[in-house]
Amino acid sequence: MAETESESIKILGISGSPRKMATDYVVQEALRIAREKYNAETDYFSAKGKKLNFCIHCDFCVRKREGCVHKDDISAELYEKMMWADAWIIGTPVYQGTISAQTKTIMDRVRAVVAKDPKAFLNKVGMGIADGGDRIGGQEPALQTIHNFYIINEMIPVGGGSFGANLGATFWSQDKGPEGVSEDSEGMRSLRKTMKKFIQTAQLVKKAGPSEKPKQPEKEGK
Numbered sequence: 001m002a003e004t005e006s007e008s009i010k011i012l013g014i015s016g017s018p019r020k021m022a023t024d025y026v027v028q029e030a031l032r033i034a035r036e037k038y039n040a041e042t043d044y045f046s047a048k049g050k051k052l053n054f055c056i057h058c059d060f061c062v063r064k065r066e067g068c069v070h071k072d073d074i075s076a077e078l079y080e081k082m083m084w085a086d087a088w089i090i091g092t093p094v095y096q097g098t099i100s101a102q103t104k105t106i107m108d109r110v111r112a113v114v115a116k117d118p119k120a121f122l123n124k125v126g127m128g129i130a131d132g133g134d135r136i137g138g139q140e141p142a143l144q145t146i147h148n149f150y151i152i153n154e155m156i157p158v159g160g161g162s163f164g165a166n167l168g169a170t171f172w173s174q175d176k177g178p179e180g181v182s183e184d185s186e187g188m189r190s191l192r193k194t195m196k197k198f199i200q201t202a203q204l205v206k207k208a209g210p211s212e213k214p215k216q217p218e219k220e221g222k
Helices: 022-038 060-064 073-084 101-109 111-116 139-152 177-182 185-208
Strands: 010-015 041-046 087-093 125-132 169-172
Touching: 010 022, 010 073, 022 041, 022 087, 022 125, 022 169, 022 177, 022 185, 041 073, 060 111, 073 101, 073 111, 087 101, 087 139, 087 185, 101 111, 125 139, 125 185, 139 169, 169 177, 169 185
Parallel strands: 010 041, 010 087, 087 125, 125 169
Antiparallel strands: none
8 A cells, every 4th residue: 555645746757877777777666666655657768779869059949949959759758758747756877977978968958848938847846866886986966966957947856865865866886787776775775765755745746736837028018
């Protein structure tokens, strides 16, 4: 039986890894917890095997307000999932002490959605998961980057709280993929703590009702 009733919470999990390894495993585990423990509805997007074009700052999205100039898997699949969800889980492997290139590309390309509607993601809740081959190899800087992204897009970033999950879920894979992260008991504890806070926050936001978007000021002379 679910610990908390949350049938109306819709959660999107995003793996920003080019492989189906540790990051894929921990994001899928987070979604499993969301479904089985909290009765959430879930969806998933993996960067593995996907066509993800870099933002080229062409300003097509700003000028046209019709989405992105690139017609790839982000445009065709991910944008719709992002709009559907009440809350997001972004997972990234640690590359050079921060997020992966795939995760950064996904973040950059969100500009096309916000250019069309600046309040598109207002008050959606977000959490982060970072895994690395070293126990301390950049997981927290990666999570800070994910939180910065949420804040910039007017979302609500959530960590797991003091004593083990300050900024979110962090894992040590020991470069052993799913086996490594599944054996990381501290990582799993940080995931459970963060998920609890994440779900509670999403429920509170949902209960409060939709935020009213500010009206655009009328142009002079009208």
